Amino acid sequence: MRKVFIAGVSVSKVEEHWSQSVDALVTKVVADLTDVRLRKIDGIFVASALAETLQNQGNLGAIVAEDLGLSGVPALRVEAGDASGAAALYTGYQSILSGISDIVLVVGVEKMSDASPEEAMFLSSLSERYDYVGYQGVTESSIAAMMYKVYLEKYELPQEMVAQFPVIMHENAAKAPHAQYQFKTTLENVLSSPVISPPLRRLETTAPADGAAAVLLCSQDFLPTIQHDQIVEIAGCATSTDIVFPFDREDPLKVSAASRAFEEALARAGVSRNEIKVLEIHDSYSILANLILESIGYSEPGKSGLDAKNGMYSQGGKPVINTFGGLKARGHPIGATGVYQAAEIYMQLTRLAGSCQVDGAQTGAMINLAGLGSAAYAFVMRGA
Amino acid sequence: MPRLSGIAIHGYGVYIPMMRIKASEISRMWGGSDSELPVIEKSVNNLDEDTVTMAIEAASYAIARAGISPQKIGAVYVGSESHPYAVKPTGTIVAEAIGVNSRLLSADLEFACKAGTEAMQLVMGLVASGIIEFGLAIGADTAQGRPGDALEYTAAAGGAAFTIGRTSDSVVAEIEFASSYVSDTPDFWRRSYERYPMHASRFTGAPAYFHHIVSSVKMVLDEGYSLNDFDYAVFHQPNTKFPFAVAKMLGIPPKKVEPGVVCNLVGNTYAASSMLGVAKVLDQAKPGERILMASYGSGAGSDVFVIRAGDGISEKRAKAPLVTDFIERKRYVDYSLYLRARNKIRG
Amino acid sequence: MAWRHKRFRYRLVVWRCLNCGAFHHYETSICRRCRSNRIAEELLPSRAKLVTFTAVKNPPAGFESQAPYVVGIVEFEDGTRLLAGITDCDYEELKPSMELERVVRKLTQDGESGLIIYGYKFRPPIKKH
Numbered sequence: 001m002r003k004v005f006i007a008g009v010s011v012s013k014v015e016e017h018w019s020q021s022v023d024a025l026v027t028k029v030v031a032d033l034t035d036v037r038l039r040k041i042d043g044i045f046v047a048s049a050l051a052e053t054l055q056n057q058g059n060l061g062a063i064v065a066e067d068l069g070l071s072g073v074p075a076l077r078v079e080a081g082d083a084s085g086a087a088a089l090y091t092g093y094q095s096i097l098s099g100i101s102d103i104v105l106v107v108g109v110e111k112m113s114d115a116s117p118e119e120a121m122f123l124s125s126l127s128e129r130y131d132y133v134g135y136q137g138v139t140e141s142s143i144a145a146m147m148y149k150v151y152l153e154k155y156e157l158p159q160e161m162v163a164q165f166p167v168i169m170h171e172n173a174a175k176a177p178h179a180q181y182q183f184k185t186t187l188e189n190v191l192s193s194p195v196i197s198p199p200l201r202r203l204e205t206t207a208p209a210d211g212a213a214a215v216l217l218c219s220q221d222f223l224p225t226i227q228h229d230q231i232v233e234i235a236g237c238a239t240s241t242d243i244v245f246p247f248d249r250e251d252p253l254k255v256s257a258a259s260r261a262f263e264e265a266l267a268r269a270g271v272s273r274n275e276i277k278v279l280e281i282h283d284s285y286s287i288l289a290n291l292i293l294e295s296i297g298y299s300e301p302g303k304s305g306l307d308a309k310n311g312m313y314s315q316g317g318k319p320v321i322n323t324f325g326g327l328k329a330r331g332h333p334i335g336a337t338g339v340y341q342a343a344e345i346y347m348q349l350t351r352l353a354g355s356c357q358v359d360g361a362q363t364g365a366m367i368n369l370a371g372l373g374s375a376a377y378a379f380v381m382r383g384a
Numbered sequence: 385m386p387r388l389s390g391i392a393i394h395g396y397g398v399y400i401p402m403m404r405i406k407a408s409e410i411s412r413m414w415g416g417s418d419s420e421l422p423v424i425e426k427s428v429n430n431l432d433e434d435t436v437t438m439a440i441e442a443a444s445y446a447i448a449r450a451g452i453s454p455q456k457i458g459a460v461y462v463g464s465e466s467h468p469y470a471v472k473p474t475g476t477i478v479a480e481a482i483g484v485n486s487r488l489l490s491a492d493l494e495f496a497c498k499a500g501t502e503a504m505q506l507v508m509g510l511v512a513s514g515i516i517e518f519g520l521a522i523g524a525d526t527a528q529g530r531p532g533d534a535l536e537y538t539a540a541a542g543g544a545a546f547t548i549g550r551t552s553d554s555v556v557a558e559i560e561f562a563s564s565y566v567s568d569t570p571d572f573w574r575r576s577y578e579r580y581p582m583h584a585s586r587f588t589g590a591p592a593y594f595h596h597i598v599s600s601v602k603m604v605l606d607e608g609y610s611l612n613d614f615d616y617a618v619f620h621q622p623n624t625k626f627p628f629a630v631a632k633m634l635g636i637p638p639k640k641v642e643p644g645v646v647c648n649l650v651g652n653t654y655a656a657s658s659m660l661g662v663a664k665v666l667d668q669a670k671p672g673e674r675i676l677m678a679s680y681g682s683g684a685g686s687d688v689f690v691i692r693a694g695d696g697i698s699e700k701r702a703k704a705p706l707v708t709d710f711i712e713r714k715r716y717v718d719y720s721l722y723l724r725a726r727n728k729i730r731g
Numbered sequence: 732m733a734w735r736h737k738r739f740r741y742r743l744v745v746w747r748c749l750n751c752g753a754f755h756h757y758e759t760s761i762c763r764r765c766r767s768n769r770i771a772e773e774l775l776p777s778r779a780k781l782v783t784f785t786a787v788k789n790p791p792a793g794f795e796s797q798a799p800y801v802v803g804i805v806e807f808e809d810g811t812r813l814l815a816g817i818t819d820c821d822y823e824e825l826k827p828s829m830e831l832e833r834v835v836r837k838l839t840q841d842g843e844s845g846l847i848i849y850g851y852k853f854r855p856p857i858k859k860h
Binding site: 141 | 733736740756757763764782783784785786787788789790791792793794795797800802803804812814815816822838839848850
């Protein structure tokens with residue numbers, strides 16, 4: 001069986017890039033990858049969740065190919081809500097695995113700053129069923145808030161057991177040059193920030209942001225052209241779906257798509273859960289950090305907060321989560337997020353993580369969700 | 385003596401929104417006097433309520449009380465001066481929401497505050513002719529008064545619905561007589577595309593409200609009824625004073641008017657007003673008791689009805705909330721929340 | 732288009748799987764849970780109990796004027812759970828397992844000139860004498 005590797009990554013700082021168009025963001029981030037390899041690219045996969053709504057732009061495959069001077073190269077756009085980035089990676093991975101492609105560029109891009117706050121609230125709920133949820137003004141954050149509430153009630157926990165996750169994210173992002181929020185915060189700050197939907201507070205959610213990230217995937221045939229310590233293997237990846245509305249699931253507190261995808265990815269990689277040193281999880285809402293960590297088997301149900309409090313998920317723990325701040329603090333440019341996650345795992349495993357570096361990071365993993373877990377992508381990666 | 389036979393009210397239902405504003409709060413806003421306010425308080429519909437939603441709820445109670453399948457309803461007429469659409473019927477939305485099938489007559493009516501009783505007249509005619517078995521006559525309004533205008537003290541929100549069909553055993557009430565008196569009288573109007581109505585101030589009294597109601601009631605007396613035949617009298621209630629004043633002109637004692645007064649605590653619900661008053665009387669009337677009902681609609685006209693409570697009244701009364709249940713379900717808002725709820729804040 | 736969904740939104744007509752009991756708010760030929768094709772229309776009852784609830788303080792486009800508003804999950808006697816707007820009641824007044832009844836309310840409108848969208852909401856029952 002063919003193997004698929006990451007040969008290089010590039011990320012832009014997540015922020016409001018007022019002056020930068022999608023084209024400008026994409027070309028900038030791809031230009032940071034070496035152009036020698038660009039000439040050999042035989043597949044482009046562009047992840048974006050909202051370009052047609054926010055930039056009135058469809059057909060991003062051909063457009064990005066042209067932006068990069070690569071017209072002629074097969075290119076397509078991938079949309080899977082918040083998981084668009086990982087979905088594009090997955091598609092690129094499949095393309096190499098099948099033998100159709102040898103070197104593939106995966107680009108994630110989103111420009112949320114073009115949306116008003118109300119539009120952003122609407123767009124951040126697009127992964128839920130409009131005819132059931134959106135039409136009645138129910139936001140995704142309000143559904144997350146109800147999951148949060150049910151979680152605290154079920155396990156009789158104080159809110160800090162959830163609300164401390166944003167604090168950990170900010171701690172990590174404070175040292176990350178490409179993070180949206182490069183500062184620390186406190187539990188008091190989180191718990192005194194404005195309520196979005198009780199009990200969920202503003203500092204437990206993400207804010208609209210722009211960003212672009214690029215990952216170059218290649219088959220083993222290209223390994224000789226790349227410096228050895230800059231190679232990361234996608235050892236296993238998998239995806240799964242779930243009933244879309246959390247309260248229609250057997251258990252609204254179990255992110256089954258994530259647990260299935262993660263189990264499968266580990267199995268394909270032949271890696272055990274305990275070998276994962278760095279883990280990117282999808283914390284678009286603080287409560288999702290708890291639910292994901294419990295669903296994929298790192299913490300017992302109801303115990304992720306306590307584990308986090310005891311340092312299990314911070315520097316020195318195992319696995320260290322969201323080493324650049326995660327969705328909360330690195331930022332969540334919706335369709336680009338999964339590509340950021342892959343790039344960040346790559347940086348860890350190639351020792352390019354700078355002051356965010358986790359010592360001894362050999363194996364890492366990422367989980368990217370659509371919505372509140374209606375789809376999940378898991379990637380397990382191994383350093384050289 | 386009765387001119388009609390075989391027409392009955394099988395069910396009735398009302399809806400009044402929960403919010404109230406005190407007239408004194410409106411007066412405080414505009415520096416008015418607290419004495420001689422036209423009502424004590426009035427209902428205010430919330431942002432998620434309009435004529436359609438209030439008509440749906442009132443109609444669902446009218447059907448529940450009638451104890452019939454919605455499929456048996458052959459007509460839905462909705463009278464209002466605040467239909468949410470200028471073009472697109474309220475009636476079809478109401479019919480669909482309460483599960484009436486599509487073999488149906490439906491139209492929206494407009495005749496200021498008597499549009500609801502006009503709906504009654506139409507449904508009665510269709511029932512009497514045998515064209516339909518049952519029909520719904522609905523009056524509902526979310527009345528608007530310009531901020532600072534005298535109307536603002538009273539313009540309120542509410543709905544009332546009657547299920548009308550042929551007489552059978554144990555009906556809520558029989559309708560023994562109905563007529564109408566109209567003339568071209570410009571006391572109150574609203575031009576197309578205007579948000580608030582205009583009115584002719586004191587001209588709305590003698591030549592308008594009083595003349596038309598007195599004239600319509602005279603038609604009842606001409607038919608052979610005497611005022612002693614009535615246990616209750618319900619008139620359109622633009623304010624608390626007018627129904628008692630017209631009763632006095634006619635020689636009807638206040639105690640026959642009081643049971644049907646809702647305006648003091650609800651305000652003027654326009655097309656629903658006299659129907660709400662009758663519903664409040666039906667909430668307490670005994671079989672055999674007679675109600676004199678006279679609506680008033682600006683422009684102008686008065687529908688008059690003689691209604692006699694039937695044997696089924698107490699059994700059917702229990703199947704849905706009473707008018708007082710809605711009157712007591714209330715939450716006060718101040719003037720700023722009132723402006724917000726009524727969408728009167730414009731940038 | 733809202734019109735297509737009127738029976739669900741106005742009256743809570745749902746499509747029930749006769750094999751596994753799953754409900755669908757949309758017309759379907761395949762059960763989303765068990766893939767059975769034995770689907771039948773059903774009218775949900777008008778009373779339900781509140782399971783959990785929250786409030787929307789940052790509204791999406793189209794709901795700006797109404798915020799904050801309450802939303803929740805209600806459960807019918809047979810265990811069916813439904814997402815619903817909750818009206819005539821403040822967040823602070825709600826309690827888990829309190830009884831609610833269905834009403835039809837105006838949900839939003841497509842601007843000043845577009846269509847008005849009506850649909851179900853739940854509210855505390857009218858207290859009867």
